Amino acid sequence: MARKRRPTLSDVAAEAGVSKMTASRALRGAGDVSKTNADLVRTAAKRIGYVGNPLAASLSGKRSGLIGVVIPSLTNIVFAEVLSGIAEGIEGSGMQPVFGVTNYDPDKEYEVIRNMLSWNPAGLIVTGLDQPEDTLGLLRNAPVSVVQIMDLDGTPVSACVGMSHHAAGAAMAEALLAAGRTAFGYVGCGLDRDTRARKRFEGFAAALARHGTGFEATRTREGHSTTQAGRELTADLMAAHPGLDCIYYSNDDLAAGGAFHCIAAGLEVPGALLLAGFNGLDFVESLPVRIATSRTPRREIGRAAARIIVDPDRGEDPVAQRIVFSPRIDLGL
Amino acid sequence: MARKRRPTLSDVAAEAGVSKMTASRALRGAGDVSKTNADLVRTAAKRIGYVGNPLAASLSGKRSGLIGVVIPSLTNIVFAEVLSGIAEGIEGSGMQPVFGVTNYDPDKEYEVIRNMLSWNPAGLIVTGLDQPEDTLGLLRNAPVSVVQIMDLDGTPVSACVGMSHHAAGAAMAEALLAAGRTAFGYVGCGLDRDTRARKRFEGFAAALARHGTGFEATRTREGHSTTQAGRELTADLMAAHPGLDCIYYSNDDLAAGGAFHCIAAGLEVPGALLLAGFNGLDFVESLPVRIATSRTPRREIGRAAARIIVDPDRGEDPVAQRIVFSPRIDLGL
DNA sequence: TGTGGTACCGATACCGGTATCGGTACCAGT
DNA sequence: ACTGGTACCGATACCGGTATCGGTACCACA
Structure with missing residues (x-):
């Protein structure tokens, strides 16, 4: 069946017995339209089921x-x-x-x-x-x-x-230092691409430096962050540096992966090892172990x-x- | 400073010394343009940095x-x-x-x-x-x-x-029955809204019925699925029905929450309790315990x-x- | 009675493209 | 030389709106 052409502003105008321009003004609520005509146009538009064409409006209106x-x-x-x-x-x-x-x-x-x-x-x-x-x-x-x-x-x-992000990284470092952590590791993914993660890392490192310390070890990988990557990198990191008592992750996904590793490996979190992520994703709250994070709005x-x-x-x-x-x-x- | 108006097709045409129409055709690769002119237009377009206006094209071209x-x-x-x-x-x-x-x-x-x-x-x-x-x-x-x-x-x-989704639910039920599970529970969120989750539930229940059994208990909640909800509902469900050996969730998020509860509560997964979600989200793989899921493409x-x-x-x-x-x-x- | 506002209206010209259709040029066939 | 194609080109008319600007009415005021 032949689908009816959709009604245009001209149709509305004709239906309301005014000019296209007046119809346009009425529908947009622009000035210079009498109340009578405005109502006329509005009801006409409703009656014939007029829906404006934003394409045309955009082309004409410059925006x-x-x-x-x-x-x-x-x-x-x-x-x-x-x-x-x-x-x-x-x-x-x-x-x-x-x-x-x-x-x-x-x-x-x-x-x-x-x-x-x-x-x-x-x-x-x-x-x-x-x-x-x-x-x-x-x-x-x-x-x-x-x-x-x-x-x-x-x-x-x-x-x-x-x-x-620089400040966020630094703030987390300060908080972790204040919580008594001393041996820091870092796990990150896609740092080459993700400049914000890099800024957090740098902020964190700078804060550590101000306190006369630094990362004992880091593990990074290209590609995007997954819990799986977090789990693997954490396993790797802890195997090589069992003395760490805190790991900063480039985000919560990785940190969750870290948590999963720790659970599986029987590492006590956060007692023996504190994990810190970034973003404050919802699932962090329901993890079986508590991890630190920065909640972002x-x-x-x-x-x-x-x-x-x-x-x-x-x-x-x-x-x-x-x-x-x-x-x-x-x-x- | 006055930003230059962005070049239009007319500009390209003028630059190339042809008509607007020929320029249009050349740029779109439509027929009826000599190779010479086509090249002329293309280089002219490049030279003046022409970028088409899809708004106008859409309005004109009907699509x-x-x-x-x-x-x-x-x-x-x-x-x-x-x-x-x-x-x-x-x-x-x-x-x-x-x-x-x-x-x-x-x-x-x-x-x-x-x-x-x-x-x-x-x-x-x-x-x-x-x-x-x-x-x-x-x-x-x-x-x-x-x-x-x-x-x-x-x-x-x-x-x-x-x-x-009906079939997916049924298939999962069959698989779980085949794996020897007998006492089923269900946890879901937002079933009132999420018709697909409801279809999975129904498919699952229908399959159970075909095998002469059914859900021993269900826990549902409105609102959207979060691991936190999964964790809470699972805790609630297991407290009331400790005999369950399998829980079907409306999706992986809830199932992960269930897993977190089990880990925290010391319940053996999947030995004592098998958890089954839906979607096959990435993080499922790295969970400290294995859960069942349907991978969706x-x-x-x-x-x-x-x-x-x-x-x-x-x-x-x-x-x-x-x-x-x-x-x-x-x-x- | 004129004069100036104010309120409202609509003709017209676009916005930047594309569809359509009627040329023009040029060549092959007869 | 005439006819019929084929290849290519461009004038023109839109697409469906909005900006602009010049009316027309009507009223208040001098």
């Missing part, structure tokens, strides 16, 4: 209702939660999030951003501050609001919401970033906003 | 390069992985995935789908087969290819890629769904495709 989100990975629940927060943040604004995944690949990132820009979105939310120069150029020249998220250690292109970050783009009000002038979150440390003791 | 993806949740890693698979599947097709999250709310789902359709995307990927009638109407009348994913138990609107499902939309070739006629996956059971013994 689309699209929000581009660039994240390194979806498999990492952290970014999925950020996305979730973004979805919450734009709720009711009529905007659509579109995402691109870079797999921590700078070239892919450049492509993704370029591609997104071609849709001329209302805004772009990109992860991190450490893009290569050409990507930064793209972002700086983009005629859209750019929000960089998750990180604060660096110079943002414009707005920025996140936390200092992922959803809030997403929400805040989305709002910056959605809200036109705050600061018409190009004062770049900077929203700072601080992870909360939980030693789990 | 956008957008693919709408409707999923119930992002927090659940399973859907994040599906999304990931979709992103892989459309790789290189120049399409953009846009997503909408429904939080398992049918009304929200209706809204999200409606909203997505307004962008008239090339295709729509929606989760599940059990939409309410009005939503189905929306999908059936949509002038786009619709792919329903994750489920097979029901009547798809058109294409469909996924697995039978989430990424493949996403990829397959994306391909159905991306590829115009297969079946010009509206033969609805149906791609069947079967989860693979791993008892972890």
